[in-house]
Amino acid sequence: MQIFDYIVVGAGSSGCSLARGLCDNPDNNVLLLEAGPSANRFWVNTPAGMAKLYFNEKLNWNFHTTPMANLRDRQMYWPRGKLLGGSSSINGMVFIRGHQKDFDGWRNLGNPGWGYDDVLPYFKKMESFERGGDDYRGVSGPLWISDPVVKEQSSYDFIEAATRQGVPFTEDMNGALHDGVGFMQHNIRDGGRLSAYRAFIEPVIERKNLTVRTGCEVQRVLFKGHTAIGVEILRDGRRESIYAAREVIMSAGSLKTPQLLMLSGVGPSAELQKHAIPLVQDIPGVGQNLQDHFYIHTGFRCTPDSSYNANLTGVRKYWEGFRYLMTRKGYLALGSSQVAAFVKSRPEEDYADLQISFRPMTFQYFPDGTVAVEPEPGVGVSVYQLRPSTTGTVTLRSTNASDPADYTPNFLTNEYDINAVISGIRWIRKIMDSEPIKSRIVGEEVPGIGVQTDEEIYNYLVETGNSAHHQAGTCKMGNDPMAVVDERLRVRGLERLRVVDASIMPFVTSGNTNAPSIMIGVKAADMIIEDAVARQPLADNHQIKHA
Template sequence: MPQEFDYVIVGSGTAGSVLATRLSEDERCRVLVLEAGGSDRGFWQRLPVGYFKSIYDSRVSHLYRGAPDDGIAGRRMDVPRGRVVGGSSSINGLIYIRGQQEDFDDWETLGASGWSFRDVLPHFRSIETYSGPPSQFRGAHGPLQVSDLRNENAACDAWLEAARQTGLPDNPDFNGVSSYGLGRYQLTLRGRWRDSAATAFLRPALRRDNLELRTHAHVVGLDFDGDRAIGLRYARRGATETVRAAREVILAAGSVQSPQILQLSGIGPADLLRAHGIGVRVDAPEVGANLADHLQMRTIVELSSGRDCLNDHVRNPLKLAKMGLDWLLWSRGPLTVGAGQVGGAVCTRYADGNRPDLQLFVMPLSVDRPGTPLHRYSGFTTSYWQCHPQSRGSVAITSSDPFADPLIRTDYLSTQLDRDVMIEGMKIVRDIYHQPAFAGLWKNEVVPGADVRSDKEILAAIREHASTVYHLVGTCRMGNDTASVVDPQLRVRGVDGLRVVDASVMPKITSANTNAPTFMIAEKAAAMICQV
């Protein structure tokens, strides 16, 4: 007979780890977590700057690729997703930023009743222990450790001063009263190590007798009794196993795999399902639709001196030794940084009022993409993305084979506003580079190059060079309309006993990094489930 649990959670990522921890606090509940990947105990998953190696490591990341996209000059975007305990929180760039308060008010306006900023703030606070100054906006007793930047870099400081010279204000806490302005990014750090959803939530909770984690378990389909989800099947060690859920099955597999599992189980666009020989349980056209992501454009300048550039430091044995000692003895220095050191949120001329529509990230290094060698010249990078992209893509199965990757259509830059904002972003970044505080530090614009001047040339360069920031969301949209995939309690429409709890439920992408709001989604979902 199949084993039975009260809750079966698919995915041990950010959302799944939080859910498992909170639901298993009730010792009467039996909770099972299924993870398609393996252990997160590798050194590069623990070292903060190790994200640079992990994101494209097929041992811990599912290396999806998007379909050819005219918006990015016909290129296929890499779409890596965490395939490891802790999910993408074990391989991401560690940046902890909630997004603008208005992001969540937008959710409520779009039909996600009960998800305004006022509603979600208590859940944000209960997630974290922030090491900075106390604030009504911050938490002090949560499992996740959030730290201010622990690295100083003179070139980054000069960039911040140059940004001030353009009239931009300082912001000491992007997770405080406002995200507008420039400052230093906060990171999920526990001492000298990464603090992921696994280390902060799941692994401590696994000491409980009522919580079990099974790794290398690939879900192949959901099981139903009439209109109720009663369990699922998963492949493990060459065999297919079945488990039952007395209360609920919860998909926390992310914005690619959650809609894929629903479609494989007969919940999705009817024509798509029939085309692949899958019986239609619920005709739900929006399953897999509404895919949103932040498209990032990197600009690179070559510094006149390499004294403040990590490209040069990593090739200097003495500098490397100092980095190691700073990390080992004081939990500081370049080995503790994430995907951005300084930056912030600014307004282009297309911004709605004073609400920022551009996010900037700065690193004193340059590289083609994570996992490849740093450039041999003294590079300095300012990346930017549009906070509120209108372009939408989709995720759709390509067969009834649960091991086949779905078709991911990214459809970047498909609206005029998206193109306009990204062009304007280049001009804003260049303006900062040319301010007195920074202009004397660099000698050459490498990407996109000083010869790229007109709007047409800038857009062409963006299409050729822009990349994902790995922020895919929205493919199981939450709302109070019947077309939405899940209702505001995250219950899948058309069936009982089934929820989706991950970044796929976002009605609209948040303005900045998506990991922090995904923690919050799971924390709020667990509270709603426990009240039932």
């Protein structure tokens, strides 16, 4: 028998930080399972390689939503990382913790231990901030957090224009002041992407009590009664069973974790009955409460010195490539966006409910799925709503774990959400029409000056609105009837099974979700060690051994 103390399903942002914390205790024997391949690839480790990974067939799950009636039956593309590091190996590397009130809100919904004062020590524990430590920032963790290695003057001018519109400047949006405008930070070190895998697992990969396996697609959790005892995987076309003497931990992300739970007999009984899946535990909330940030993009033509498009196109892109290889600096060492502004869609909001992101470059997308930098000078500004009132669902399409589930986000079905995003477009225009950024703008390309009224802007949302790829909440933490896990992340009604990823968020955080997802893994490792259960007898000799 293949037996480990802990089986972690999914080597993404939460799974890697969790497995690291568990194996820091030499008494724990940890198995980390990943469906995809290794992450040791040039374009994965190069920040600018994100564009080449967006539609990658080998390193990306390439999910799509169901057709959405309110978006004219469009199916929205949802990329998710399928490799060591998960989505932290293909994303824009933006590091934003979220607003302090997000976590206090989690706590106030019946989750003691998840308020801001509770999670701040874990944010500090997991990071090394290049500017140094203080009451809010850590300096001794595995995850290096840095400022952009190149800061364009147009980014400074956007910040200045925003402050002239009443948005306060923040030196550190992960510190004392979240709501404001300032430069973003990224998990980039020495010009390279520092995914959760590279930060947390790669430095300890030789540990005898840690086993990492790629190409292992989990099919279901194995149960004995109401106790999780292991997982069934598909590897090289063969099914194998692997057993957990202590716990099985689902860290497959907000889209895969609820799917795998339902395929294991854990979820809404009606959904399982539709697919003739034997019921292990009726938990109505599995796959419910799907939240995401609805995203809308605007683009502007600008003066040549306001954009670095020219540096990444034509002959000059080869110089940038040479520069990067020699120095690990330059435009290839940058994350996806430079500046963020957190603003309110309306004055009565308790705290900012919109995130505006500015980047001094623009992309174009081709029908074959490739992405390239535009040759003409341009800057891109996007906005997404931070606290959507709409929720969606993850439901089963089939009983095959390799098939994607059905993802129904229900975007643009709520008037409050729609008005908030329309307000975001008006905020962008207000800032871009303010000096000093105004003098850099030649014209608004999208949505264009012909789109002015609320109805015209709404139509633009319907036609082009997208996802910020911040899916969360599908196995939410709480004590209400729809809660899937308790505040210790234990699946309700079952033994030795937890969920540790963004799906446990009661509501999505205010900003990019990679940082809080990593924090969830770091905090969960401490909780699991504190709650350590006795090893259950699974083998004849009752001994734990490496498989």
